[in-house]
Amino acid sequence: LYQWSVQSPEFEVELIEKICRKWRRPKPLLLREDFCGTAFSACYWVKSDPQRRAIGLDLDRPTLEWGKKRNLALLGADAKRVRLLEQDVRSVTTPRADVVAALNFSYYLFSEFAELVNYFRKVHKPLRHSSRASTSSTTERRRVTPRPAAASSVKRWPADCPWSAT
Numbered sequence: 384l385y386q387w388s389v390q391s392p393e394f395e396v397e398l399i400e401k402i403c404r405k406w407r408r409p410k411p412l413l414l415r416e417d418f419c420g421t422a423f424s425a426c427y428w429v430k431s432d433p434q435r436r437a438i439g440l441d442l443d444r445p446t447l448e449w450g451k452k453r454n455l456a457l458l459g460a461d462a463k464r465v466r467l468l469e470q471d472v473r474s475v476t477t478p479r480a481d482v483v484a485a486l487n488f489s490y491y492l493f494s495e496f497a498e499l500v501n502y503f504r505k506v507h508k509p510l511r512h513s514s515r516a517s518t519s520s521t522t523e524r525r526r527v528t529p530r531p532a533a534a535s536s537v538k539r540w541p542a543d544c545p546w547s548a549t
Contacts, residue, residue, distance in 0.1 A: 386420075389487055392427030399482050411481035412436065417472040417506065418489030421450035422465060426457070429464045436464045438480065440472045473502055476509045483510060 403411050412435050416425045419439030428437045441447055447467050455462040468475065472485075483506050493499040 386423045390423050392424045395424050395484065395486060396428055396431050399484065403482070409481070413478065413480045413482070413511075414438070415440065415475075415480035415483045415509075417483060417485040418487075418492075419450070419467065420446045420489075422447070422454050422467055423450070424484065424486055425465050425467075426450075426454045429458065429461050433461075437466070438475075438478070439465065439467045440470055440475055441467070442469060442471060444469050473505050476505075479509050479511045481511050 399411060399414070403409075412432070414425060414428045414435065414437045416422065416428075416437060416439045419425055419441045420443070422437070422439040425437035425439040429435045439447070439450070447469055451467065455465055455467075458465065485506075490499060490502060493502055
């Protein structure tokens with residue numbers, strides 16, 4: 384019940400595919416799911432395409448074991464395309480994945496900004512398509528100037544909602 388209430392693997396896979404299409408990346412086949420916990424999304428990833436594989440990384444052995452028994456077991460023969468590793472996400476650099484996903488805001492465990500930046504730098508390096516040439520050609524810098532919303536476009540809670548701030 385917990386994983387269904389906090390995760391939406393169908394949406395996550397669709398979003399990853401959409402982002403890869405937008406940036407004109409090849410079809411992603413190897414997913415690295417950082418902080419994978421029960422590997423719910425990794426399992427859905429491999430079920431979404433017979434060519435797909437997934438690597439799940441987490442430090443919590445009991446949670447990984449739970450995921451093996453409850454999620455990987457449901458994959459049948461496809462379970463061989465999922466590798467779960469009890470390792471620190473910052474220490475794994477191989478194999479090079481097409482996509483690295485840290486879902487459900489798991490990276491919030493990095494309480495210091497420098498730790499978070501360090502994680503993002505380390506996770507970017509082992510991506511298959513992360514060369515400076517490919518990322519710099521698709522990155523744009525824009526200055527965003529906030530504009531006040533028109534009064535009619537501001538969404539408000541209905542007046543009869545108990546939490547409405549009227």
